[in-house]
Amino acid sequence: MAGAVEIEAAGEMLTLLPQRALFWPARAMLVIADIHFGKAASFRAQGVPVPRGTTTENLDMLTTLAAATGATSILFLGDFLHARHAHAAATMAALHAWRERHSHLALTLVRGNHDSHAGDPPPSLAITVVDEPYRIGPLVFVHHPQLHPEGYVLAGHVHPVYRLAARGDALRLPCFLFGREGGMLPSFGAFTGGHPVTPAQHDRLFLAAPDMVIELTARGRGQA
Template sequence: MNTSTGASTGTSSLAVRIGGETMLLLPEKALYWPAEKMLVIADIHFGKAAAFRALGVPVPRGTTTENLAGLDALVDAHGARQVVFLGDFLHARAAHASATQQAMLAWRDRRRELELILVRGNHDRHAGDPAGALGIELVDEPHALGPFAFCHHPDLDTAGYALAGHIHPVYMLATRFDALRLPCFVVGRERMILPSFGSFTGGHAIRPEAGDTIYVTSGDAVHCVR
């Protein structure tokens, strides 16, 4: 494993070897495949805040803008040519609200050079497919590409090494006096679970299985803790 520094984000990624390929675990809670110039993003949940507001829950605005700015920063820093979303691109039908859609379409107009692929997740099935004007290729899991199976759910039986999301994994770092929950990558022998990329998505504390290695992100760097 090696550490590398992002081109312009000022953060330190960590290189791991899986499926015979070198992949970068990014502090921004994403995965980068340098050989394919591909960003892999799990659980961005566009429109989640809008869905809560539609139910009368007073939550902050601006999460869509924040998520798109995060994508922009990673695309520019790594020179990505394609982005694969590992499910839950949209949170609910409320994600089709005008303000959310306009923000995503304006971003897409600036990023027409990017190839976008969405592996449908459970929220996508309820929310409905994203607007056709976004130019996203829609596929079902598992989506095979090279040595990998791109999935939403991490428990599928796949022919290739599985890259998945769904869990929103976080790991608890504890001392005698305090505890900290950090987003993490769960890297096993046959699958990797990515942290949730989206803001306002929460996390699920995981218990590593036999053979799992845990890499937490502080937002600035990725560290192996188990």
């Protein structure tokens, strides 16, 4: 895909997408972290005025990425539903309509902390739900960043962003962060926010700009 970057981890080639997702070509698998369906609905249920349409935006992007990559499966790294209010009728109707149009996709959710409060997706969505760690070949998929003795870890949860600053101006961008034993994916969901991260000297940092993934070298991060 345009603007994507390929990296190697545990002997596997992985594709980092500007849309804040990862594609594993050998398995035809999209990996998505922290989509947080129903977060806006949860805020509105508590009387906080927030934008509408984030569920549709997320689902449309999943459709686009699945078609563009030829993915046959999607793996969600936790926080599929934001809270119990995410089970609102409108959110569930949108998810079911999307699922009917994409019944050929195998969907798997690695439970995250929000999933424990929101509850698993309804069985009618046909999503396989597993606990972390979830190992496939040399890769270990989790929600919470952690080390694992049997594979290279890919995690969500943090919603990593990196702050670029120059001449008094600053910009925060979602990012992928890869270390020697594991990596973190940016939050995929619209309206999810981000947490600034500080990479170690030998970590690889990839900014997810709107139309391309850009590796920011140690020199670009101000490190010798």
